[in-house]
Amino acid sequence: MIHLTAAVENLIRAEGEKAYPNECCGFLFGSANDDGRRNVTRARPVKNASEDAERYHRFRIEPDAFLRATREAYAEGLDIAGFYHSHPDHPAVPSEYDREQALPCYSYIIVAVDNGVAGDLTSWELSLDRGKFNRELTEI
Amino acid sequence: MAVTVLIPTALRVFTGRQAEVIVEGCNVGEALKAFTDVHPDVRQHLYDEKGDLRSFINVYVGETNIRNAGGQATPLENGETLTLVPAIAGGAARIRGNSL
Numbered sequence: 227m228i229h230l231t232a233a234v235e236n237l238i239r240a241e242g243e244k245a246y247p248n249e250c251c252g253f254l255f256g257s258a259n260d261d262g263r264r265n266v267t268r269a270r271p272v273k274n275a276s277e278d279a280e281r282y283h284r285f286r287i288e289p290d291a292f293l294r295a296t297r298e299a300y301a302e303g304l305d306i307a308g309f310y311h312s313h314p315d316h317p318a319v320p321s322e323y324d325r326e327q328a329l330p331c332y333s334y335i336i337v338a339v340d341n342g343v344a345g346d347l348t349s350w351e352l353s354l355d356r357g358k359f360n361r362e363l364t365e366i
Numbered sequence: 367m368a369v370t371v372l373i374p375t376a377l378r379v380f381t382g383r384q385a386e387v388i389v390e391g392c393n394v395g396e397a398l399k400a401f402t403d404v405h406p407d408v409r410q411h412l413y414d415e416k417g418d419l420r421s422f423i424n425v426y427v428g429e430t431n432i433r434n435a436g437g438q439a440t441p442l443e444n445g446e447t448l449t450l451v452p453a454i455a456g457g458a459a460r461i462r463g464n465s466l
Contacts, residue, residue, distance in 0.1 A: 249457055258375075276457070284457035289424040289431060292451045296374075305385075306375055313458040321459035327422075329376035329452055354379065 227263045227363045228308075228333045228349045234269045235366055239344035241271050242312035242337040248281035249274055249312050253292075254333060255299045256307035264307045264333055270295060284323075285311045308333030308349075315339070318346040320359045328352040333362060367392055367442050371401050372449040380407040394425060395438030397448055412450075422453040 234254070241250040251274050256266035272291050276284040287309070299305055309332060313319075318338040320328070328334060330352045337347045349362040372386050381387065387404065391397030398419075402409040414420055425432045426449040432440045442448070 251454075276455075280457075282462060283460050285455060287454040289426075289451045289453060292424075292454060293426055293429075293449060296372075296449070296451070309454055309456075311456055313460070316458040316460045321457065323459060324456040327453075327455040329374075329454075331376045331379055334456070 229265045229365045231267060232366055234266050237269045238310045238335060238337050242339040242344045243342055245312060246339050246342045247314045249285045251285035251287060251311040253295045253306055254308040254310060255304045257304055266307050282314060310335035312337045312339050318348040320350050325359055330354045367444045369397050369442050370447045374450055374452055376452055377408055377411060381405045391442055393442055394432050394440045397442060424451040426451055
């Protein structure tokens, strides 16, 4: 289960609309309980480092940006709990490409943006064997 | 040289939930070997079958990505921090003009 603040949810939706028709991406700062529940208290946007022509259906986060975000999160007493990105004109479900690129133990939030308007928002976690994405119960 | 290895969330399941460990090594390769000797389950996630670092794992010594320095031969000073940084990517299946 993942718990988001309303501010986090609103920021992800706004970032998805701002980036449309391209994909947005960013970090989820938060903490994890021993029972695996994640609490996300801040969404931190980051530049989509994919090539211009690919951004409409791809996102990439530069390792330098990941390093900086990790330090920011630690400084706030938090951790990288996961990532978000948008699917412009596409459902909020992970693609095979999403699964191939994902890592376990993180939350992956996807917001669908249809014709520039944010719609469904879902969260997913990759299984430890990397075989499939499992949808997480999302609590606002 | 004693160095601290900072472990990303995705790999902590293989390190007993530890976020950092202190290991010995004069260069990055030695430090990572010491790290994977202590936590052998993490080895397959760091290295491919040839023993090369996997492409989606970046290793930083301080602020420097070792891909832009000496790779695993990058020397370490006592007390330095070695950070493991995964590459993050993804995206919709949609091809422009096709919603499949």
